Amino acid sequence: MALPRRTLLQLIAGAAAGVSTPVAHTLAANNDAATIGWPNDVASWDPNQRFTPDAQPIFKAVFDQPLDQDPQLKLVPHLIRSWGLAPDALSMAVELRDDVTFHNGDKMTTADFRYTFFERVKSGAKLDIANSMRKVQDIVVESPTKAIMKFDSPAPTMPQWMTFLGSYVVPKNYIERNGFDNFLQKPIGTGPYKLAEYELNSRIVLERYDNYWGPKPKIGRVTIQIIKDPSARVAAIQSGQVDCTINVPVREVQRFAQDNAFAAEITPITRVILLNVRADLAFADKNVRLAAHHAIDKMALSKAFYGGAAVPLSVLATPGTPGYIPDFTFKYDPALAKQLLAQSGFGPDKPVKIGLAATNGQFPSDYDIARAIVGMWKPLGIDAELQVIEYAKYFELNRGGKLPEATLYSWDNATGDPEIFSGYQLNPKMPFSPWKDEDIGNRVLALFTVADYNKRIAGYQDLERYAVENGATMPLLQSVVTVVRKRNLGYQKYGNGWLLPQTLQWT
Amino acid sequence: MIVTVATLIARRLLAAIPILLIVSALLFCVLRALPVDPAAMSLPPNATIAEIEAKRSEMGLDRPLPEQYAIWLRGALHGDFGQSIQFRRDAGSLVASTLPVTIQLALAAMVIAAVLGFGGGLLLFSLRDTLFEPVVDVISIVLLSIPEFLWALILLFVFGVVLRVLPFTGEVAPGLPLPRVTGFLLIDSLLVGRIDIFASACLHLILPAVALGLAFSPTIMRVLRSSLFDVYHEDYIAQARLRGLTERQILIGHAFKNAVLPTLTLAGVQFGILFSGTLLVEVICSYPGMGNLMVDAVRNADLPLIQAIGLTYCIVVLLINTTVDSLYVVLNPKLRIR
Numbered sequence: 001m002a003l004p005r006r007t008l009l010q011l012i013a014g015a016a017a018g019v020s021t022p023v024a025h026t027l028a029a030n031n032d033a034a035t036i037g038w039p040n041d042v043a044s045w046d047p048n049q050r051f052t053p054d055a056q057p058i059f060k061a062v063f064d065q066p067l068d069q070d071p072q073l074k075l076v077p078h079l080i081r082s083w084g085l086a087p088d089a090l091s092m093a094v095e096l097r098d099d100v101t102f103h104n105g106d107k108m109t110t111a112d113f114r115y116t117f118f119e120r121v122k123s124g125a126k127l128d129i130a131n132s133m134r135k136v137q138d139i140v141v142e143s144p145t146k147a148i149m150k151f152d153s154p155a156p157t158m159p160q161w162m163t164f165l166g167s168y169v170v171p172k173n174y175i176e177r178n179g180f181d182n183f184l185q186k187p188i189g190t191g192p193y194k195l196a197e198y199e200l201n202s203r204i205v206l207e208r209y210d211n212y213w214g215p216k217p218k219i220g221r222v223t224i225q226i227i228k229d230p231s232a233r234v235a236a237i238q239s240g241q242v243d244c245t246i247n248v249p250v251r252e253v254q255r256f257a258q259d260n261a262f263a264a265e266i267t268p269i270t271r272v273i274l275l276n277v278r279a280d281l282a283f284a285d286k287n288v289r290l291a292a293h294h295a296i297d298k299m300a301l302s303k304a305f306y307g308g309a310a311v312p313l314s315v316l317a318t319p320g321t322p323g324y325i326p327d328f329t330f331k332y333d334p335a336l337a338k339q340l341l342a343q344s345g346f347g348p349d350k351p352v353k354i355g356l357a358a359t360n361g362q363f364p365s366d367y368d369i370a371r372a373i374v375g376m377w378k379p380l381g382i383d384a385e386l387q388v389i390e391y392a393k394y395f396e397l398n399r400g401g402k403l404p405e406a407t408l409y410s411w412d413n414a415t416g417d418p419e420i421f422s423g424y425q426l427n428p429k430m431p432f433s434p435w436k437d438e439d440i441g442n443r444v445l446a447l448f449t450v451a452d453y454n455k456r457i458a459g460y461q462d463l464e465r466y467a468v469e470n471g472a473t474m475p476l477l478q479s480v481v482t483v484v485r486k487r488n489l490g491y492q493k494y495g496n497g498w499l500l501p502q503t504l505q506w507t
Numbered sequence: 508m509i510v511t512v513a514t515l516i517a518r519r520l521l522a523a524i525p526i527l528l529i530v531s532a533l534l535f536c537v538l539r540a541l542p543v544d545p546a547a548m549s550l551p552p553n554a555t556i557a558e559i560e561a562k563r564s565e566m567g568l569d570r571p572l573p574e575q576y577a578i579w580l581r582g583a584l585h586g587d588f589g590q591s592i593q594f595r596r597d598a599g600s601l602v603a604s605t606l607p608v609t610i611q612l613a614l615a616a617m618v619i620a621a622v623l624g625f626g627g628g629l630l631l632f633s634l635r636d637t638l639f640e641p642v643v644d645v646i647s648i649v650l651l652s653i654p655e656f657l658w659a660l661i662l663l664f665v666f667g668v669v670l671r672v673l674p675f676t677g678e679v680a681p682g683l684p685l686p687r688v689t690g691f692l693l694i695d696s697l698l699v700g701r702i703d704i705f706a707s708a709c710l711h712l713i714l715p716a717v718a719l720g721l722a723f724s725p726t727i728m729r730v731l732r733s734s735l736f737d738v739y740h741e742d743y744i745a746q747a748r749l750r751g752l753t754e755r756q757i758l759i760g761h762a763f764k765n766a767v768l769p770t771l772t773l774a775g776v777q778f779g780i781l782f783s784g785t786l787l788v789e790v791i792c793s794y795p796g797m798g799n800l801m802v803d804a805v806r807n808a809d810l811p812l813i814q815a816i817g818l819t820y821c822i823v824v825l826l827i828n829t830t831v832d833s834l835y836v837v838l839n840p841k842l843r844i845r
Binding site: 032035037041043044046049050126184198199200201202203205223225226227228229231232235236238239240241242390392393395396397399402 | 523542544547548549556559573576593594595596605660667668671674675676677678681682684685709739742749790791792793794795799800803806807808
């Protein structure tokens with residue numbers, strides 16, 4: 001069969017275009033497109049289902065949250081135009097915008113709001129927002145834009161929860177009309193981008209939603225390329241296959257910072273690296289707990305593993321957030337640590353034996369930090385056996401009381417509110433901390449119902465100080481996020497580390 | 508010959524049934540012995556003990572292990588491999604969506620391994636008793652000692668970062684769509700008439716396929732050479748020389764045809780290993796295949812997904828072995844007579 005010359009030429013031209021695409025992509029930035037190298041895929045396109053901090057910026061591109069946060073993490077109106085929390089915090093009136101549409105053109109109303117935060121939760125669907133919305137007794141719809149959230153107990157932090165992981169409004173009619181499986185295949189939200197294409201573990205293609213109610217994204221098409229291996233992400237940005245990437249090793253950020261073609265940043269965020277501790281076993285002795293904390297040189301850890309950018313912490317809150325106590329320092333004092341251990345009959349010759357669990361690769365340098373801590377403890381008389389655990393098993397081990405005395409842990413709180421820092425970390429009824437103690441537990445539970453904002457914040461500051469002074473927790477460092485991008489690709493920095501596709505722009 | 512091959516395939520498929528049952532039972536028991544609770548992991552962290560117990564009962568985890576296995580097996584026979592804990596989707600559909608990607612990669616790698624292996628083996632043998640022999644020998648040993656993931660990193664650095672001639676993230680360039688008809692992108696791009704996607708997919712396939720191929724070619728190379736040494740001691744080689752054939756004619760026309768049979772068996776075994784070798788290469792090259800999915804599954808202790816992927820690997824290896832054995836029958840007349 002003879003191939004017509006014209007067809008042959010078209011085929012060759014097509015092939016040449018295909019071949020040249022990746023190379024061309026590295027050389028010339030298309031002003032209306034950008035590619036981001038991202039470390040993890042979304043687990044599911046149901047945004048209410050899982051609390052996955054890494055997926056938050058992706059969800060925020062496709063879906064909208066009722067309230068939002070500005071770059072300094074202050075609460076700002078979003079889908080909710082205005083809100084009013086009752087003085088007893090048992091109800092919250094909300095007024096939604098009336099100009100919001102889903103990507104299929106359907107108008108977003110309070111029916112969608114009620115469906116998301118009440119009907120879905122009560123339907124028995126296993127959603128992580130069942131946790132954040134557990135106090136919601138009902139949502140009374142007054143009009144398409146007005147509703148009242150009713151709580152079964154005071155919920156003073158409900159506005160903060162409206163910006164937290166999993167709190168995204170999903171389309172009631174679309175889901176009921178097409179079925180949930182269809183929604184998962186073709187998810188729609190009210191966000192600034194439509195999901196144009198999704199390939200599991202490969203890429204997410206976002207296209208600007210032209211009828212978006214808010215500021216339109218500057219870049220029309222954003223491709224999120226899933227690159228799980230940190231070295232591959234470094235190679236991808238270096239070679240120009242992506243325009244921007246996150247969570248690259250700190251030493252690589254320092255190298256990129258020397259290169260004029262790139263901008264590279266290490267930014268502290270609202271994530272705390274801490275040692276979660278037990279109140280029993282060898283840590284039943286308060287002296288041992290305090291000694292273990294005093295023996296850790298946090299600045300040395302920051303310099304060694306985060307280029308000095310991670311701020312040493314003395315409380316379970318990050319600088320700039322309401323619960324932070326700037327004038328409180330839990331000092332690094334090896335001599336005092338030695339003295340405390342001696343009071344309990346321990347020392348270098350008769351070390352106290354404990355276990356230290358850590359993940360390996362869950363957050364930057366986790367295992368290395370744990371090894372360094374073991375090294376800091378050893379000469380003082382704390383002999384720690386290091387064990388690696390999978391993050392996925394953490395809750396299971398904690399539930400079964402199988403965690404050792406201390407576990408290196410990373411706790412993310414995009415809202416910055418102290419309830420989600422110390423309130424959750426020290427609450428013995430919650431699955432996060434292995435510290436199960438009535439004294440601290442009662443203090444925490446009392447704070448959950450305080451409706452007055454200032455009183456609540458002051459209460460949390462007292463709790464944080466008390467918990468650290470009693471060795472109930474050992475905050476170590478404020479975690480960092482690393483970003484490497486082409487120098488002419490700008491983005492809006494957020495205090496919680498979000499890199500939102502809708503804020504990207506070529507300059 | 509067709510009857511012999513058909514009989515062999517039928518016999519192999521029958522034998523595969525108990526093998527699959529044993530492997531699936533072993534896999535099931537080993538995964539259940541791990542210190543993780545699939546019920547607890549499939550619920551949010553704040554789930555109560557009662558909720559976990561209810562879930563455990565719903566998943567059949569409170570029943571004796573043989574009964575649990577029977578439930579799983581019944582589901583698997585109906586195509587239901589359970590729900591993935593991480594993705595909260597049917598594990599079977601997740602595997603089905605990624606399997607063609609891995610098969611395509613493994614086949615491309617096998618072609619590269621075969622070309623390099625057979626070519627290199629012939630070259631190694633041709634250079635015997637020359638000054639180059641020890642040099643080429645050392646090179647083949649060095650190649651043998653580099654695992655596939657290291658090849659992936661080396662190639663990625665050289666061709667992706669330094670020379671910038673090859674892409675190494677994903678299946679096609681970001682601007683191009685991904686047509687899905689059969690799941691095999693190379694075929695699908697041609698089916699939809701998009702030669703540009705086909706070309707881009709080929710480019711994206713090069714790095715991971717070469718990394719895998721390079722890691723597996725030295726074994727083929729060395730086995731072919733040693734088979735050629737054996738064959739060259741046969742009488743028919745001496746007779747060929749007496750008939751006045753050139754060394755090239757003897758090597759290609761007589762020795763290679765006979766030496767290739769044991770190498771083919773090895774290549775079949777290698778393909779099974781190569782298939783599982785896609786795991787790390789897919790992660791490094793961000794290739795969205797089953798290996799990449801397996802890494803996710805292991806990281807999240809996603810037992811239903813690990814079980815489904817493990818069983819799929821087993822089926823693929825069994826199919827490969829059957830294919831290689833059939834080929835062996837086709838190529839070796841002695842086996843047909845027997």
